[in-house]
Amino acid sequence: MTHQIIMAGFGGQGVMSMGKILAEAGLKEGKNVSWLPSYGPEMRGGTANCSVIISDEPIGAPTVTEATTAIVMNRPSLDKFEKDVLPGGHLLINSSLIDRKATRDDINVYYIPANEIADELGTGKIANMVMLGAFIKVTNAAKEDTIMEYIAEVFSGKNADIIPLNKEALKRGADCIK
Amino acid sequence: MAKELWKGNEAIAEAAIKAGCRFFFGYPITPQNEIPEYMSLRLPQVGGCFLQAESEVAAINMVYGAAGAGARVMTSSSSPGISLKQEGITYIAGAELPCVIVNIVRGGPGLGGIQPAQSDYFQATKGGGHGDYHLVVLAPDSIQEAVNLVQEAFDIADQYRNPVMILGDGMIGQMMEPVEFTEVKRRQLPEKTWATTGLRGRKEHNIINSLFIDPAACEQHNLKIFEKYAQIEKNEIKVEEYNLEGAEIVFAAYGTVARIVKNAIKALEKDGIKAGLIRPITLWPFPKANFLKAAEMPSVKAFLSVEMSMGQMVEDVELSVKGKKPVYFYGRTGGMVPTPKAIVEEAKKILGGAK
Secondary structure: EEEEEEEEOOOOOHHHHHHHHHHHHHHHOEEEEEEEOOOOOOOOOEEEEEEEEEOOOOOOOOOOOOOEEEEOHHHHHHHHHHHHHHEOOOOOOOOOOOOOOOOOOEEEEEOOOOOHHHHHHOOHHHHHHHHHHHHHHHHHHHHHHHHHHHHHHHHOOOHHHHHHHHHHHHHHHHHOOO | OOEEEEHHHHHHHHHHHHHHOOEEEEOOOOOOHHHHHHHHHHHOOOEEEEEOOOOOOHHHHHHHHHOOOOEEEEEOHHHHHHHHHHHHHHHHHHOOOOOEEEEEEEEEOOOOOOOOOOOHHHHHHOOOOOOOOEEEOOOOOOOHHHHHHHHHHHHHHHHOOOEEEEEEHHHHHEEEEOOOOOOOOOOOOOOOOOOOOOOOOOOOOOOOOOOOOOOHHHHHHHHHHHHHHHHHHHHHEEEEEEEEOOOOEEEEEHHHHHHHHHHHHHHHHHHHOOOOEEEOOEEEEHHHHHHHHHHHOOOOOOOEEEEEOOOOOHHHHHHHHOOOOOOOOEEEEOOOOHHHHHHHHHHHHHHHHHH
């Protein structure tokens, strides 16, 4: 099984972190992984995206031009990447910030109000983890426990109090997928 | 040691430190900035020296000085910055000094762009600066290979007293992949008796210079350097052959593009077309014999060089194949990356015509 994932949004929405967390979790589960960012003059408010591959096979190209899943956090990302999802693939849309529906009917589309859920949890910054929770529920690309294991490693010591918040965000995202 | 997720640029810097590099001189440029950034953190921790120079020209001349004093030294830059360093590089090659130079290539010419490219192939493999000289040029296709090659690069440089270039593209610098810092086999290296470190009881000064004002002496110096290059061509070629058995079309590609080509090869196989790949890991010395051998295989109808340039390595492929089979080119440039799909279409077009 090979997951070829595009994650995209505004700079500052945590798109790169979401990809890194997923790649780290994949590595922990013994998979082959790669993480390739768009890079350049991006800044908060600009557009950012990354390509993540998680596979049982050795990874060829680290670029993703045909995605098994695309996660789009804002409208320009939906406009740009909807066409790149393989037929039968998944498209996860942050419906809090994206005011249109997907136009394709040959893919599975999920609408997740990530920012609204994040605000309910107390901080909009956690919207990326809500999307990630929905993503792993849809694809099983990584286990929630593995992601939390990594999160616990990163936020140790005085930052440890935000670990439960991340867990809750993953769960609330997963709950959006029926 | 378990595998860890590393960003290419940082992994390259850590590999250099593991290889004993203790001096780094550089100047910032995207997409390689994480190399100097990481070095500025790590070198002081291991008793080394990081210095951000006032320009690329200053940085490469600091490398010249440290190399002359026998230190393990590295610099890194991206295309426009490497152009600025060319004067220093030819002096270092002329003075027969070891060092490692990393070029994380971006689109050109001129300031170009900051996205990945391979359009510095000519500059890297054909000299770059003035005079008759070569760099040993190593082109990794993954972060793991980059880590291994960087460590070996310091040994190659010391063994032959010649600069070694690591040629990556923006993707190698920016992407993250699992890496294991395994112990790379170290070579038996001669003492640096030539280094300018003071007399230390000797009667004669060591002098490091690239000036040979007497033309006969200058020619002799060139001949001596080229004897060394002949040894390098004999001993140091690295190449990966992939899926060549029964291949109708043989791709030539290096670095990250070779990985994209491997995806294309799998896609072609599904359509019943057998394709193979020759991936030069050393771009200089170039694995000519591997291409000639493939050209003599009856199954092979054509070669296709795929590059992120307007067609540079393709010339070395043509020279190696010696006209025995047609050689074609497909490339994207200026920071654009070829897709597996486009490569498949190109291969089919060629085979359609070759039949």
